[in-house]
């Protein structure tokens with residue numbers, strides 16, 4: 093078996109063209125141009141490339157994006173002041189603070205200072221309650237992107253044995269909650285799961301979502317034929333090439349469908365960010 097590839101890149105492009113462009117068009121007819129501000133503190137190189145993607149997708153969707161750059165030495169107080177200004181600025185619909193932040197800045201404090209109605213990353217507590225139930229909230233982007241990817245690929249979730257590896261605040265935990273709302277028979281594996289328990293769950297998984305942040309951790313021999321695999325990891329190998337949390341070559345021999353790295357979950361995260369920005373602008377109507 094050779095897995096069919098779920099292209100996040102293609103799905104994201106279709107969402108922009110078929111869903112976001114018409115929504116932005118409607119907003120513009122009413123005199124509103126959705127605007128996203130990205131705050132970039134320091135010069136983390138991966139952040140710089142993620143931000144470029146966010147700018148590119150914004151432009152394709154017709155959303156205005158503005159990157160506000162600050163030196164590594166920026167104080168927490170000054171950053172909080174900048175966010176307060178943005179919260180009060182009616183022309184801005186969404187703001188994200190690109191992570192990681194320098195160590196002297198309290199990330200949680202900064203994230204919670206963003207107005208929940210402009211928190212388009214969906215990182216704040218207010219946007220992490222009752223995920224997928226409250227239509228008005230701005231869901232966290234990677235979990236939302238994964239759910240959209242499954243939905244657009246017509247992968248049934250209700251009654252399906254779904255395994256999530258990882259329990260982070262920004263991916264594992266929220267995606268598990270969203271899957272549960274869709275009726276998944278859910279198992280969450282994490283660092284405290286006994287190895288034999290994890291091995292059994294992996295063999296039984298019909299859908300596997302891997303978000304552990306360890307390069308090529310999962311191999312084909314651990315899985316059953318026909319499994320559907322979503323790889324959330326992204327890592328740079330020493331030779332400069334990219335890989336995920338999943339060992340692509342061995343897993344593609346047993347999986348029926350799998351998401352690649354790059355071009356899988358990454359573009360889905362970005363398109364979800366842009367969708368949240370459009371949604372935030374629509375809520376101002």
Ligand code: GUN
Nearest residue numbers: 142188189190191192213
């Ligand atoms: N750093 C890596 N990924 C992300 C993301 O999705 N949002 C923000 N704000 N920072 C990140």
